[in-house]
Amino acid sequence: QKEVEQNSGPLSVPEGAIASLNCTYSDRGSQSFFWYRQYSGKSPELIMSIYSNGDKEDGRFTAQLNKASQYVSLLIRDSQPSDSATYLCAVRGASYDKVIFGPGTSLSVIP
Amino acid sequence: GAVVSQHPSWVICKSGTSVKIECRSLDFQATTMFWYRQFPKQSLMLMATSNEGSKATYEQGVEKDKFLINHASLTLSTLTVTSAHPEDSSFYICSARDHLASSTDTQYFGPGTRLTVL
Numbered sequence: 001q002k003e004v005e006q007n008s009g010p011l012s013v014p015e016g017a018i019a020s021l022n023c024t025y026s027d028r029g030s031q032s033f034f035w036y037r038q039y040s041g042k043s044p045e046l047i048m049s050i051y052s053n054g055d056k057e058d059g060r061f062t063a064q065l066n067k068a069s070q071y072v073s074l075l076i077r078d079s080q081p082s083d084s085a086t087y088l089c090a091v092r093g094a095s096y097d098k099v100i101f102g103p104g105t106s107l108s109v110i111p
Numbered sequence: 112g113a114v115v116s117q118h119p120s121w122v123i124c125k126s127g128t129s130v131k132i133e134c135r136s137l138d139f140q141a142t143t144m145f146w147y148r149q150f151p152k153q154s155l156m157l158m159a160t161s162n163e164g165s166k167a168t169y170e171q172g173v174e175k176d177k178f179l180i181n182h183a184s185l186t187l188s189t190l191t192v193t194s195a196h197p198e199d200s201s202f203y204i205c206s207a208r209d210h211l212a213s214s215t216d217t218q219y220f221g222p223g224t225r226l227t228v229l
Contacts, residue, residue, distance in 0.1 A: 034217075043204045043223040044155070088154065099145075099218060103154040 003027060004091050004102035012108045019076040021105050023089030026070070032092035033065055035074045037085045038104065044088055048074070079109045113139050115207050117221035124195055125229055132190045132224045134205030140185035141207035145218065146178075149202040161188045195228045202226075 004025050013019045021035075032051055036044035050056045050063040050072065062075040072091075076083055089102040114137040124130050134144055142163045147155040159169045159180050167180035179191040188207075192199055202225050206218040 036220075041202075041225075043220040045220070046217060049217060098157070098160070100157070101147075101155045 003100045004089055006089050006102040006105045008103055009106040010108050011105055012110055013079050015109055015111050017079050019079045019107055021074040021087050023072045023102055024070055025091045027093035030091045030093045033072045034090040036088040038088055039085045081109045081111050084109050113209050113219040115219045115221040117205055117224050121225040123227045126196050127194055129191055129193045130195055132203055134188045134221050136186045136207045139209040144188040144205055144207045146190050147204045197228045200226055200228045
């Protein structure tokens with residue numbers, strides 16, 4: 001079983017819709033969870049981090065964490081074409097220095 | 112915000128040569144830096160964790176004699192790809208963690224270095 005799994009996509013949503021990105025992880029001891037956005041040919045940029053169960057909102061982005069289900073998601077409200085990118089879920093497991101990245105989900109927002 | 116730079120941003124070299132990539136934290140001190148490699152349409156693969164003043168910790172399958180990492184100061188880590196071959200062509204990305212930040216988990220990424228070995 002891979003440590004961090006994501007649907008590879010591509011996920012296509014119309015402009016203005018809500019995009020929902022999902023991620024599951026295998027290490028039950030994981031403490032920190034991150035969502036990064038990566039445009040083609042560029043390095044990842046941090047969108048959000050979440051550490052506790054529940055929702056965390058930042059502008060149009062909401063991260064949701066459920067440690068019991070080992071599940072973390074990212075919702076993007078009012079999706080814009082500029083949101084089209086690959087979204088990487090990253091998880092810091094029990095080993096403090098190691099952050100594992102998922103394979104990424106490609107999102108396409110259609111004007 | 113925390114800024115991480117990499118140099119060079121791209122490099123083309125001949126097979127058999129060595130290439131050095133620098134990663135710098137510009138406005139913070141980083142006791143820990145990470146080196147990733149990303150092949151086209153694939154996710155980031157952690158190559159090694161670099162700790163200031165000590166030897167790097169390499170991930171399974173990464174040849175430490177081929178990918179030399181030096182983290183001599185709190186703001187600089189270098190990755191040297193020795194005797195590069197075409198299969199080493201990839202996007203190399205470093206990240207750094209601000210050890211003084213309230214959230215010491217957050218990693219800030221450099222812009223990446225695209226290596227092409229002919």
